[in-house]
Amino acid sequence: MRILLTGGAGYIGSHVALVLLEAGHDVLVLDDFSNSSREAIERVEELTGRSIDTIECDLADQAASSAALRDEAFDAVIHLAGLKAVGESVAQPSRYYRTNLVSTLNLLDIMAEHGVTKLVFSSSATVYSPAAEGVLNLDESQPSGTGITNPYGWTKAMNEQIIRDVQTGRPELEAVLLRYFNPVGAHPSGRIGEDPAGIPNNLMPFVTQVAIGRRDHLAVFGDQYPTHDGTGVRDYIHVMDLAEGHLAALDGLRPGVEAYNLGTGDGQSVLDIVKAFSAASGQEVRYEVVAPRPGDVARAVADPAKANRELGWRATRTIEDACRDSWAWQSQNPNGYAGR
Ligand code: UDP
Numbered sequence: 001m002r003i004l005l006t007g008g009a010g011y012i013g014s015h016v017a018l019v020l021l022e023a024g025h026d027v028l029v030l031d032d033f034s035n036s037s038r039e040a041i042e043r044v045e046e047l048t049g050r051s052i053d054t055i056e057c058d059l060a061d062q063a064a065s066s067a068a069l070r071d072e073a074f075d076a077v078i079h080l081a082g083l084k085a086v087g088e089s090v091a092q093p094s095r096y097y098r099t100n101l102v103s104t105l106n107l108l109d110i111m112a113e114h115g116v117t118k119l120v121f122s123s124s125a126t127v128y129s130p131a132a133e134g135v136l137n138l139d140e141s142q143p144s145g146t147g148i149t150n151p152y153g154w155t156k157a158m159n160e161q162i163i164r165d166v167q168t169g170r171p172e173l174e175a176v177l178l179r180y181f182n183p184v185g186a187h188p189s190g191r192i193g194e195d196p197a198g199i200p201n202n203l204m205p206f207v208t209q210v211a212i213g214r215r216d217h218l219a220v221f222g223d224q225y226p227t228h229d230g231t232g233v234r235d236y237i238h239v240m241d242l243a244e245g246h247l248a249a250l251d252g253l254r255p256g257v258e259a260y261n262l263g264t265g266d267g268q269s270v271l272d273i274v275k276a277f278s279a280a281s282g283q284e285v286r287y288e289v290v291a292p293r294p295g296d297v298a299r300a301v302a303d304p305a306k307a308n309r310e311l312g313w314r315a316t317r318t319i320e321d322a323c324r325d326s327w328a329w330q331s332q333n334p335n336g337y338a339g340r
Helices: 011-022 038-048 062-069 086-091 093-114 130-134 151-169 203-212 239-251 270-281 305-310 319-332
Strands: 002-006 026-031 053-056 076-079 118-124 174-180 182-184 218-221 236-238 256-262 287-290
Touching (some): 002 011, 011 026, 011 038, 076 093, 076 239, 086 093, 086 151, 093 118, 093 151, 118 151, 118 239, 151 174, 151 256, 174 239, 182 239, 182 319, 203 218, 236 239, 236 319, 239 256, 256 305, 270 319
Parallel strands (some): 002 026, 002 076, 076 118, 118 174, 174 256, 182 236
C-alpha cells in the first residue's frame, strides 16, 4: 500500500516510516516540520535504501492541505501529526485545540474526498480517566474521556470521539485508535531517535541528556507514591515495538472503530529507569527528589491483551534494549539532528 503518514518526520513517525518501508509499503509523509526534522526522513531513507515522498504542509490549514494532497493517491492513512507537550497545552489551550482537532477534521474530509477508508490514529493512555488509573493494568474498557487534566489529553480524547462520529456517518470507514503508553528508545542503529526541542518534558530524553552532560541532574517528581520505591510507575514501550504496532493495526483494520493499548504490560519506576539507563550506558545519572508534578498519577500500566489477541502484536523488546538504543542515539547525536 501507499500510506499517507502525517507527522512522519517526528520521533514516532520516523520509526513508523522505517517499519512501513521495511514491510514493503510506500510512504508519503506530510509534516509541517514545526517540531521535527528533514534529517530524520533522510536517515530513514539511508537506513532502508528506499525513498520517501514528502509534503511540507500544515494539516490544520484546510485549503493548503487539501490542495497539497489533491493529486496524490494513497490507500491508508496513519495520523500522527499534532502538538504533544502536556505543559505547553496548559499554557496555550486554544493553539492545542485548534491544531490537533482541526487537523483531524481536515484529514477526515480529505480521506472522504479521496475515497480512502483506512485510518490508524495516534492516541494516548492519557485518554483514560484518572479514576481508572487506580486500576492495576488499564484495559480498553476502562472509562476514558472524563476528568482529563490537560488540553493535550483532551485533544486525544476528542479526536477519538470525532473519528467515532465520522465513522457512524461513513460506515465503510475502518479506524484504529492506538493508545500509546510511554514510548522510549530508538532504532538500534542510533541514527534516528527522539530530539525534543528545548528542555525535555519526558523522563527518558531528560535522563539521556543528563548522561551526555547537557543537563546537570534529573529532578525526580516525588518519591512518596504507593509504588515499590515511591516513585511514579509507567509502562515504557520501545519505539520500535510501538512502530510495529502500527503495521499490525493496518493489517487488522476492518469497518468500525477499535481502540488498542500499545504497551508492554510491565511497570517501571523512575528509579528503575535511572538504574537501567546507568547500567546500559555506563554513565552516572545524577538525580534529586523534588515535589510531585501536578496532574501525575502514581501508576499507569497497560493491559495489552486486546492488541496481543486481535492484532497479533506484542512488545518484545526490554527496557534494557530501550536504554541501550536511547544511549546509542544520544551518544552519536549529542545535539540531536542539529548536531550533524
Ligand atoms: N518524571 C520525573 N522527572 C522528569 C520527567 C518525568 O520524575 O523530569 C517522572 C514523572 O513524574 C512520571 C514518569 O517520570 O512518573 C514519566 O513521565 P513522562 O513525562 O515521561 O510521561 P507521562 O507518563 O507523564 O506522560
